[in-house]
Amino acid sequence: MIDTHSHLFGIEFENDLENCIARCKENNINKIVLVGFSKETNEKAYLLAKKYDIFYPTAGIHPSEADNDFADQLKDLEIFIQNHTVYAIGECGLDYHYTKDNAGIQKKLFQAQIELAIRLDLPIIVHMRDATLDTVEILKNYQGKIKGVMHCYSGSLEMAKEFIKIGMYISLGGPVTFKNAKESKRIAKEIPLDKLLIETDCPYMAPTPFRGDRNESSYVVYVAKMIAELRGLSLEEIDKVTTLNSEKLFKI
Numbered sequence: 618m619i620d621t622h623s624h625l626f627g628i629e630f631e632n633d634l635e636n637c638i639a640r641c642k643e644n645n646i647n648k649i650v651l652v653g654f655s656k657e658t659n660e661k662a663y664l665l666a667k668k669y670d671i672f673y674p675t676a677g678i679h680p681s682e683a684d685n686d687f688a689d690q691l692k693d694l695e696i697f698i699q700n701h702t703v704y705a706i707g708e709c710g711l712d713y714h715y716t717k718d719n720a721g722i723q724k725k726l727f728q729a730q731i732e733l734a735i736r737l738d739l740p741i742i743v744h745m746r747d748a749t750l751d752t753v754e755i756l757k758n759y760q761g762k763i764k765g766v767m768h769c770y771s772g773s774l775e776m777a778k779e780f781i782k783i784g785m786y787i788s789l790g791g792p793v794t795f796k797n798a799k800e801s802k803r804i805a806k807e808i809p810l811d812k813l814l815i816e817t818d819c820p821y822m823a824p825t826p827f828r829g830d831r832n833e834s835s836y837v838v839y840v841a842k843m844i845a846e847l848r849g850l851s852l853e854e855i856d857k858v859t860t861l862n863s864e865k866l867f868k869i
Contacts, residue, residue: 646837648863676706678691746771
């Protein structure tokens with residue numbers, strides 16, 4: 618099983634990272650995509666992946682990092698990727714939850730990372746929060762050229778199908794286990810299995826029965842179990858298909 622979106626390099630895991638990794642292995646989770654989102658976290662993800670072979674690092678610039686100096690950020694990102702092995706660009710994308718005042722800068726930063734991913738033949742990991750229409754509009758401009766994943770997807774089933782047409786996978790995390798997450802459950806039941814990934818986004822968005830606690834990569838099994846239940850399949854079947862999808866997208 619593969620957790621396709623983890624931040625196990627965070628300070629939340631400083632005291633028990635080894636235990637977290639051990640719990641992953643106990644649950645047959647043998648690959649974790651360790652997702653960077655800033656200059657500091659890109660380096661942390663890479664260094665941790667050098668130490669533990671369970672990790673596959675990525676590098677990107679989160680929309681919350683967008684500012685007027687994004688040209689320098691992009692230059693640093695490209696230099697980093699050229700000199701380090703990473704498996705995707707991201708997470709990157711658009712986030713209008715707290716403010717839209719810098720929407721123009723966010724869009725330019727997002728587009729630049731998409732174009733870098735195309736140039737380097739890497740997938741993109743897309744963060745989208747309260748910005749569905751702008752996200753789909755930007756991605757459509759690169760249809761046929763991009764590959765990637767809508768991480769911790771929280772949009773509608775109808776929009777999920779649009780993202781799939783563009784060339785994206787849909788990744789579901791802890792929210793699909795929440796009692797009232799009707800749309801996430803509908804997506805889990807209806808999107809094509811060959812376009813489905815699973816993740817934790819740890820330390821955030823812990824699944825039931827750990828909702829409200831620190832999330833960790835071993836909990837991805839609860840996401841897989843819920844999807845299996847919703848689709849009337851076995852856990853082993855969901856494990857197999859999401860693992861194959863992850864290996865294909867990230868080339869791991």
